[in-house]
Amino acid sequence: MKKYLILWFFAVILLPLNAADLPAPAKPVKYVFLFIGDGMSLPQRMLTREYLNRMGKEDLRINRLPVHGITTTHCSNSLITDSAAAGTAIACGTKTNSGVLGLDSAGKHLESVAEVARNEGRRVGIVTSVSIDHATPAAFYAHNPGRGNYYAIGLELIAAKFDFFGGGNFLGPDGKDGSLYELAARAGYKVIRDKAAFEALKPGEAKFTLALTPVTYAIDSGKDQISLAEYTAKAIAMLDNPNGFFLMVEGGRIDWACHANDAATVLQEVITFDQAVEVACNFVQAHPGDALLVVTGDHETGALTLGFAGTGYSSFLERLQYQKVSYEKFGAILQKLRDSGNKSFDNVKPLITGYFGLKFDGAPSDPMLLAPHEQARIKTAFERYMGAPYTAAEPESVLYGIYNPLCVTLTHILANKSGIGWNSFAHTALPVSTTAFGKTAEQFSGMNDNTDIAKRLKPLVARLQQP
Ligand SMILES: [Zn+2]
Numbered sequence: 518m519k520k521y522l523i524l525w526f527f528a529v530i531l532l533p534l535n536a537a538d539l540p541a542p543a544k545p546v547k548y549v550f551l552f553i554g555d556g557m558s559l560p561q562r563m564l565t566r567e568y569l570n571r572m573g574k575e576d577l578r579i580n581r582l583p584v585h586g587i588t589t590t591h592c593s594n595s596l597i598t599d600s601a602a603a604g605t606a607i608a609c610g611t612k613t614n615s616g617v618l619g620l621d622s623a624g625k626h627l628e629s630v631a632e633v634a635r636n637e638g639r640r641v642g643i644v645t646s647v648s649i650d651h652a653t654p655a656a657f658y659a660h661n662p663g664r665g666n667y668y669a670i671g672l673e674l675i676a677a678k679f680d681f682f683g684g685g686n687f688l689g690p691d692g693k694d695g696s697l698y699e700l701a702a703r704a705g706y707k708v709i710r711d712k713a714a715f716e717a718l719k720p721g722e723a724k725f726t727l728a729l730t731p732v733t734y735a736i737d738s739g740k741d742q743i744s745l746a747e748y749t750a751k752a753i754a755m756l757d758n759p760n761g762f763f764l765m766v767e768g769g770r771i772d773w774a775c776h777a778n779d780a781a782t783v784l785q786e787v788i789t790f791d792q793a794v795e796v797a798c799n800f801v802q803a804h805p806g807d808a809l810l811v812v813t814g815d816h817e818t819g820a821l822t823l824g825f826a827g828t829g830y831s832s833f834l835e836r837l838q839y840q841k842v843s844y845e846k847f848g849a850i851l852q853k854l855r856d857s858g859n860k861s862f863d864n865v866k867p868l869i870t871g872y873f874g875l876k877f878d879g880a881p882s883d884p885m886l887l888a889p890h891e892q893a894r895i896k897t898a899f900e901r902y903m904g905a906p907y908t909a910a911e912p913e914s915v916l917y918g919i920y921n922p923l924c925v926t927l928t929h930i931l932a933n934k935s936g937i938g939w940n941s942f943a944h945t946a947l948p949v950s951t952t953a954f955g956k957t958a959e960q961f962s963g964m965n966d967n968t969d970i971a972k973r974l975k976p977l978v979a980r981l982q983q984p
Contacts, residue, residue, distance in 0.1 A: 543976035546956045547761035548808035549634070550797045551974065553607065554790050555600060555653055556772030556818030558949045563823055564780065564834070564937065565787040571835040577791040578798055579812050584953040586962045588970070590816045593622040596946045600772065601664040603815035603967060604656025608765075610971030618652065618670070619660035630971050631657040634763035634978035635679060642681035642752040642762065646732050646745050646789070647769030649684045650674065653815060657765055668692035675701050680725055680762075681755050682706075683748040684769075685732040701727045712743055720754050734770055734843040735789040736782050745793040753800055763978050766793055774843065775818035777920050778939040779928040781840035783821075801955040809956045809977065813970060814949035820940035825933050832936030839874020839885065840931060844924040847872055851902065851923060860903045862896055865923075869895065873927050875934075884934065891930050898926035918942030 554561070566576050592602035592615055599615040606612055609627035613620060619627050635641045645654045650671050652664045658677035659670045667689030674682065675697065690697045702708045707723035709715050715728050728751070730743050738744075749766050756762035768790030774782040794812055801808040823832065842850075850868065854860075866877050875895075876886045887895065901907060901922040909919045917925050919942065932939060951970065953961035960973055 545979040545981050546809045546977045547981060548804055549763045549974060549978055550810040551765045552794050552812040553653055554768045554771050554814045556775040556816065557787065557814035558817035558947050560817065560821040560823060561771060561783060561787055562950060564821065565784040568784050568834045568837060578795045579791055579952055582952045582954040584958040584962050586951045587948045587964045588813060588951045589948050589966045591946065597944050598816050600652035600815050601656065604653040606967040607815060607970050608656040610968045612968060616664050617662055618655050618664055620662060626660050629657045630974045630978060631679060631763055631765060633975050637978060637980040638760045639978060640756040640758055640762040641679040642756050642764040643679055644748045644752050645684035645767040645769050647685050648688045649682050649729055650687050651769060653767045653769060671697040675704050678725060681752045683728040683752055686729045712741055715743055718751065726755055734774065734782050734786065734845060736785040736843050737846045745789055746796050749793040749796045761981050772818045775821065776942055777844045778819055778925055779844040780932045780937060781837040782843040784837065798954060806956055809958060810954045811951065811961055811970065813951040816944045817947040817949065818944050820945045822938045825936050825938040827933055828936040834935050836935045841872050844928055848921045848924050851921065855903055862899050865899060869927060873931055875927065875930060894926055898922040
């Protein structure tokens with residue numbers, strides 16, 4: 518009996534310590550993709566999924582991928598992170614304070630997964646739908662205590678010598694050393710500033726590429742704009758090589774539209790982001806065993822809720838289709854009116870109906886007919902916009918944030934008529950969803966922290982071939 522007890526002891530107590538039970542060191546993966554939907558959590562994904570469903574379309578590709586997990590997003594000094602601290606956590610694997618890029622909360626220099634990949638002989642790409650020096654892309658190449666130090670961040674971009682940068686123009690292109698575009702060209706980057714040159718760019722033509730063009734919201738953009746999917750496809754073509762690559766793609770405008778509480782613009786941004794994910798998915802499918810795709814968000818923005826006090830258990834997301842332009846473009850239309858001295862409310866009513874589907878008169882059964890209290894809210898916001906300059910001071914900041922009072926009132930009313938609501942103009946502490954597909958995807962399931970993403974990706978971008 519005693520003998521069996523001893524055997525049981527060895528079997529139960531000691532076997533788990535056997536080397537065979539320890540996690541094997543992660544093996545490098547040739548192609549590693551990291552997609553970040555800025556401001557994208559489950560509400561943004563589910564809003565878009567249900568809208569597509571109502572329009573008779575297939576769900577987002579992201580939602581159809583096999584592995585899903587939950588990711589916490591707090592930063593060192595706040596439960597609610599900003600994109601700099603969240604980007605640093607995702608890129609480097611260490612928490613830091615809001616506003617800080619690539620440094621920990623004590624100011625210590627951190628190394629991003631993109632820098633590890635470059636140092637291991639891989640090619641590296643950074644793509645975004647906002648300016649290339651914005652917090653999320655910058656977290657992969659910059660080390661600066663202030664996310665707003667755009668010129669210094671641009672100098673770090675040039676010095677990083679990543680192979681492909683694609684996205685929106687520098688926010689602070691000029692400084693003491695001259696134009697960042699000229700400095701990049703002098704440092705060996707092929708600098709591309711328009712779609713024709715972008716389309717003409719061929720693999721092997723340039724070691725380093727900096728392709729920056731004006732980017733607008735998908736709901737407003739024309740064919741002359743380079744889409745996130747086009748940037749992603751070009752990055753893959755330029756980066757592919759025997760040593761593999763690391764490519765980060767950010768859907769940065771999801772966040773901006775959420776800050777403005779503009780649901781119709783948000784869902785078009787999520788769809789555009791998903792089309793870029795689709796390009797990477799197809800590549801991962803074509804390289805089984807050799808590629809990994811991870812899709813995450815850096816935080817939720819806007820406190821978006823799929824439900825509204827005024828619509829109870831019903832939702833009418835299909836009504837978001839009536840909005841034809843973003844809050845930003847409608848704001849520009851209003852500004853023209855204001856600048857022309859045309860301040861009549863009656864003149865703006867047809868524009869509101871045309872661009873948002875909201876009606877001032879019609880059959881009482883028409884769900885898009887504005888109730889008297891809604892018409893009063895719109896008129897108040899219109900008069901506020903046309904009156905003294907709006908400064909976002911209390912108590913109006915709770916109503917309008919930092920936005921055009923009329924635009925935000927219209928997107929709020931359309932959201933409520935669609936059965937959804939917004940409760941903040943800032944980020945929230947809601948965890949995000951992380952999704953993965955391909956080699957070692959399963960390690961991204963379960964409940965994790967945003968720092969775990971970099972911790973898991975860094976061993977995967979290790980050197981494939983000895984130089
Ligand atoms: Zn934001």
